[in-house]
Amino acid sequence: xxxxxxxxxxxxxxxxxxxxxxxxxxxxxxxxxxxxxxxxxxxxxxxxxxxxxxxxxxxxxxxxxxxxxxxxxxxxxxxxxxxxxxxxxxxxxxxxxxxxxxxxxxxxxxxxxxxxxxxxxxxxxxxxxxxxxxxxxxxxxxxxxxxxxxxxxxxxxxxxxxxxxxxxxxxxxxxxxxxxxxxxxxxxxxxxxxxxxxxxxxxxxxxxxxxxxxxxxxxxxxxxxxxxxxxxxxxxxxxxxxxxxxxxxxxxxxxxxxxxxxxxxxxxxxxxxxxxxxxxxxxxxxxxxxxxxxxxxxxxxxxxxxxxxxxxxxxxxxxxxxxxxxxxxxxxxxxxxxxxxxxxxxxxxxxxxxxxxxxxxxxxxxxxxxxxxxxxxxxxxxxxxxxxxxxxxxxxxxxxxxxxxxxxxxxxxxxxxxxxxxxxxxxxxxxxxxxxxxxxxxxxxxxxxxxxxxxxxxxxxxxxxxxxxxxxxxxxxxxxxxxxxxxxxxxxxxxxxxxxxxxxxxxxxxxxxxxxxxxxxxxxxxxxxxxxxxxxxxxxxxxxxxxxxxxxxxxxxxxxxxxxxxxxxxxxxxxxxxxxxxxxxxxxxxxxxxxxxxxxxxxxxxxxxxxxxxxxxxxxxxxxxxxxxxxxxxxxxxxxxxxxxxxxxxxxxxxxxxxxxxxxxxxxxxxxxxxxxxx
Numbered sequence: 001x002x003x004x005x006x007x008x009x010x011x012x013x014x015x016x017x018x019x020x021x022x023x024x025x026x027x028x029x030x031x032x033x034x035x036x037x038x039x040x041x042x043x044x045x046x047x048x049x050x051x052x053x054x055x056x057x058x059x060x061x062x063x064x065x066x067x068x069x070x071x072x073x074x075x076x077x078x079x080x081x082x083x084x085x086x087x088x089x090x091x092x093x094x095x096x097x098x099x100x101x102x103x104x105x106x107x108x109x110x111x112x113x114x115x116x117x118x119x120x121x122x123x124x125x126x127x128x129x130x131x132x133x134x135x136x137x138x139x140x141x142x143x144x145x146x147x148x149x150x151x152x153x154x155x156x157x158x159x160x161x162x163x164x165x166x167x168x169x170x171x172x173x174x175x176x177x178x179x180x181x182x183x184x185x186x187x188x189x190x191x192x193x194x195x196x197x198x199x200x201x202x203x204x205x206x207x208x209x210x211x212x213x214x215x216x217x218x219x220x221x222x223x224x225x226x227x228x229x230x231x232x233x234x235x236x237x238x239x240x241x242x243x244x245x246x247x248x249x250x251x252x253x254x255x256x257x258x259x260x261x262x263x264x265x266x267x268x269x270x271x272x273x274x275x276x277x278x279x280x281x282x283x284x285x286x287x288x289x290x291x292x293x294x295x296x297x298x299x300x301x302x303x304x305x306x307x308x309x310x311x312x313x314x315x316x317x318x319x320x321x322x323x324x325x326x327x328x329x330x331x332x333x334x335x336x337x338x339x340x341x342x343x344x345x346x347x348x349x350x351x352x353x354x355x356x357x358x359x360x361x362x363x364x365x366x367x368x369x370x371x372x373x374x375x376x377x378x379x380x381x382x383x384x385x386x387x388x389x390x391x392x393x394x395x396x397x398x399x400x401x402x403x404x405x406x407x408x409x410x411x412x413x414x415x416x417x418x419x420x421x422x423x424x425x426x427x428x429x430x431x432x433x434x435x436x437x438x439x440x441x442x443x444x445x446x447x448x449x450x451x452x453x454x455x456x457x458x459x460x461x462x463x464x465x466x467x468x469x470x471x472x473x474x475x476x477x478x479x480x481x482x483x484x485x486x487x488x489x490x491x492x493x494x495x496x497x498x499x500x501x502x503x504x505x506x507x508x509x510x511x512x513x514x515x516x517x518x519x520x521x522x523x524x525x526x527x528x529x530x531x532x533x534x535x536x537x538x539x540x541x542x543x544x545x546x547x548x549x550x551x552x553x554x555x556x557x558x559x560x561x562x563x564x565x566x567x568x569x570x571x572x573x574x575x576x577x578x579x580x581x582x583x584x585x586x587x588x589x590x591x592x593x594x595x596x597x598x599x600x601x602x603x604x605x606x607x608x609x610x611x612x613x614x615x616x617x618x619x620x621x622x623x624x625x626x627x628x629x630x631x632x633x634x635x636x637x638x639x640x641x642x643x644x645x646x647x648x649x650x651x652x653x654x655x656x657x658x659x660x661x662x663x664x665x666x667x668x669x670x671x672x673x674x675x676x677x678x679x
Contacts, residue, residue, distance in 0.1 A: 004053040012056050015046040017553075019062040034358075034385070040088050063304065074144035074208075077135035081228070083121060083171065084140055084301060086287065086311045092266045095288070098310045099262035106295035106308075111265050112238045114256040115272065116285040116311050117223055118200045119175030120207055124150065127167050129160040136207060140304075146207050150174075152216035155251045163247035169228035170245060176203045177280050180219045199282050221281075224250035230293060237291045255279075258291065269312045276314060285313040316377040318387065319352070321345040323372045326357070326401045330409045332436035333516040334424035338363045338403060340374065340386050348378055355384040359421045360403050367391075369398040409433075428566055434468060435461055437514045441469035445520055446512035447501040451494040459483050469512075470570045472498055473577035506583025510536070513571075516557040525549055526558075533571060533581040535616050537562045542609035543616070591664060592620030596629055600643060601636030603656045611656075614663050626651060634659045 004012075019042055022034055043063065050057040057063070089095050102109060121137040134150025136143040151158060153174060160166060176184070181199040188195055196202040206218045227233070227241040235241050239258050246252040255272060259265045269286045276283050290296050290308040299308040325341040338357040345352050355376045357363045366389060368374060373390040407414055407425035409432035416423045425433060435457060442452035449472065460466045465479050475498060480491045504512075507527035511520050518526070529547055530536040536558075544555035561567055575581055597615045599608045599622070606614075611634065612622040626633060626645045633646040633653045646653055654662075 004049075004056055008049065008053060009056065012046065012049050012053075015042055015049070016062060018042055019046065023062065040090075074146060076138075076142045077123075077133060077145040078142050079123060079135070079137070079140065082140045083123060083137040083143070084305050086309055087305050088285075088311050088313050090313050090315075095266055095269070095310075095312060096262055098288070099265075102290060102295075102299065102308065105298050106290060106292070109295045110291040111259045111262070112242070112256065112289045112291045113259055113265055113268050114225060114253050114287050114289075115276075115279070115283045116287045116313075117173040117175050117253070118198075118282040118284045119173040119222070120200070120204050121171065122146075122150065122174050122207070122222070123169060123171050123228075124156070125169045126160060126165070129166045131156070131158045144208070148212040149207055149209065149215040152212055153220045153222050155221060157249040160248050162249055163244060165227075165233060165244055165248045168233065170224050170250060171226040171228060172222045172224040172250070174203055174207060174220055174222045175199060175281050176206070176218070176220060178282065179280065184218060222251065223253045225253070225287070236293055238289055238293070238296075239291055273314045283314070285311050287311050317348045318375050318377045319345045319347045320373060320375060320390070321352075323368060323370055323374055323386075325370055326363075326368065328403060328408045330407060330425055330430060330432035330436070332433060332440045332514050334407075334414075334426060334430065334433050335422045336360075336403065336407070336414060336425065337422070338401070340368060340376075342374075342376065345376065347376060347384065352376060352378075352384045355386045357386055360416075360423055361421045363401065363403070367400065369394065369401055371395050371398050407432075428564065431461070438466070438469045438472070440514050441512045442472065442501075443512075446508060447504050448497075448508075449494070449501050450497040452497065456483075456494070468570055470573035470577065473502070473574065473579065502577070502579050504580060506532075506580060509533075509579065509581060513561070513567075515561045517554045518558060522550065522554060527583040529613070529617050531582060531617075531619060533575070537568065537571070539613070539616065540609065542607075543613045546607065546610045546613050591662070592618040595620045595631045597622050597632050597634060598624070598626050598630050598642060598646070598651075599634045599636075601639035603634075603636040605660070606656065611659065618663060632659070 019039075022039055022042070046061070047063045050061065050063060089098060123133075123135045123137070123143070124131060125133040131151065132147075133145065134147045135145050138144060150156065176199040178199065181196070181202055184202060185195045196205070202218070203220060206215055206220060209215050224242070224245045226238075227235065227245055230238075230241040230244075233244070235244060239256075242252050242256065257268050259268060265288055269288075272283075272286055288310050290299065296306070296308040299306070301307055322343045323340045324343060327339050327341055328336050329339055330336055337359065340355045340357055342353055342355060355374075357366070357368060366386060368386055368389055371394075373393040375387045375390065376384050377387050378384050403423065405414055405423075406412065407427065407430055410425065410427050410430040412425055412427035412430060414423045415426050427433070438457050438461070439454050441447055442449040442457065452472070457466075460475075460483070463482060465475070465482065466472060475495065477491050477495065480494060505527070507520070507523040510526050510533075511518065511523035525547060526536060530539070539559070541552070541555045541559035544550055544558055545552045547555075550558075562571075571581075592615055595615075597612070597620050599611055603611060615622050623630065626642050626649065628649060630646070630649070630651045633642060633651050634656065635643055635646075635653055636656055643653065645651075
């Protein structure tokens with residue numbers, strides 16, 4: 001067995017970081033940055049390296065698990081069996097390869113082919129004919145219990161009166177029709193709010209609303225595509241199961257076909273691809289499933305996807321155009337993104353004038369130059385990107401674009417960190433960084449300040465009415481009126497939205513701060529582990545890194561953010577303005593509320609940062625030195641001078657096991673289990 005070199009190890013590490021980043025953008029932020037094809041290219045490279053070097057494969061590798069997450073604000077619901085994702089194919093050759101693998105185990109099988117609706121997968125459980133639970137897919141093992149929201153979906157039978165099914169689980173895709181999506185965006189535009197990027201994002205966001213009445217107004221729909229454990233109901237094939245679901249009153253996609261062989265599968269996939277634009281809903285491919293349940297059982301599944309099903313992805317719509325110029329935009333975290341300014345071109349129903357080039361490395365790899373003829377497509381049907389250059393049409397005098405090492409917005413130095421492909425402006429007062437940060441702070445997924453869109457933010461900055469996002473809370477009608485010399489028509493709405501934003505949940509506030517690498521899911525995790533911003537601000541990088549799903553890179557970003565004086569000052573201003581900075585994390589339960597701890601010596605089952613994190617999460621404070629106000633010294637083996645000082649001051653001295661008992665957590669073998677098993 002070949003031993004991986006350092007370069008191979010580094011490539012695997014880099015691939016995992018990239019895939020995790022894009023998983024977060026797709027599943028958590030609902031804003032994919034790359035196409036499915038590009039994502040699969042990264043995933044396939046990682047899978048190939050792990051196959052060649054098995055020692056590099058780990059249980060937490062992206063190749064071994066589904067990419068989604070569960071959300072804060074909902075109860076969690078377990079999935080049995082797990083809701084897996086599908087592997088993708090992009091051409092007839094890959095479909096034939098899938099068929100060859102299948103027929104080795106199931107030579108006489110047939111296939112069912114159905115549209116891959118671009119929505120959100122969900123589970124629906126019925127008992128004695130009554131709908132009892134609805135849940136999102138989440139990470140495959142568990143999702144969000146969104147029962148009340150699911151009840152509002154059009155066409156979902158709440159009570160089953162027809163057919164033979166009574167106690168069962170059905171799975172399907174929740175979606176928004178194209179027409180309803182356009183209507184929602186028109187309503188949001190009229191109200192001055194931000195627009196949804198596409199129907200899938202809108203459906204995903206709608207299911208996570210905490211107000212089921214608001215969900216009902218959105219007009220969600222769904223298609224049933226799976227009857228779980230259908231064999232228990234005497235059903236032997238998938239096509240029969242779909243028939244039983246239809247008989248029970250569930251919407252089943254009418255563009256579904258039973259195919260006897262792979263040739264008819266391919267023919268049907270190509271046929272539906274040509275007609276996909278005619279449908280009332282968005283589709284991005286077709287799903288191919290082995291029809292016979294016994295064959296499915298024989299084929300089985302990996303931890304990530306079934307071996308008896310696969311998806312065929314439609315080709316993203318592409319267009320040819322010319323690069324007028326290459327510019328560099330600066331994001332809220334200082335990231336410098338090269339952008340191709342294009343001759344306007346119609347793509348997927350919209351006029352595209354700009355396309356991302358992602359980063360310096362991507363720009364160099366594609367070698368895009370001013371004046372080039374390029375092929376553009378929408379990554380994930382959202383963000384236009386340059387896919388390739390038609391180099392045979394390149395002009396002889398076309399010059400290679402070299403990114404300036406200085407920030408284009410403020411002229412400051414930029415930095416490129418070892419673990420990143422992007423270059424960043426390090427000036428926290430860079431006008432572009434400040435503007436993007438305020439827009440993010442006020443955005444729908446953060447503080448949700450309706451009416452505080454990019455245009456208003458730009459004007460407020462130009463008039464020097466605000467200088468950072470904390471200044472939003474000092475706005476009044478006179479300051480807003482100054483924008484146009486008279487009272488702005490949105491003044492009342494903006495001021496009401498600003499006031500309402502003070503009560504946003506703690507995790508939304510953390511996300512709004514714009515800390516690099518802290519998305520909405522990470523913000524939820526932090527809010528679950530810290531009772532208030534004070535405890536979070538005072539955490540060490542080691543302590544943060546011990547939290548499950550955080551890790552050293554993200555921990556470093558959080559720690560660095562709060563070490564900056566200007567950031568702490570802004571947080572203090574927000575606190576004085578009355579913005580909510582407290583949550584329902586475990587620390588708020590107060591087992592250690594008001595108690596001060598010092599840790600010394602070597603602990604057996606916890607690291608000292610882990611122990612300190614537990615104390616803080618339960619409301620206690622942690623100090624490096626023993627003093628008169630210290631309540632407990634937790635002493636491990638080889639305790640030093642702190643033990644002597646505690647004895648002299650009369651501080652209570654306890655061992656590790658007593659600390660664990662006081663904390664009410666499970667004991668574990670010496671440093672074997674993961675942080676997630678502590679609670």
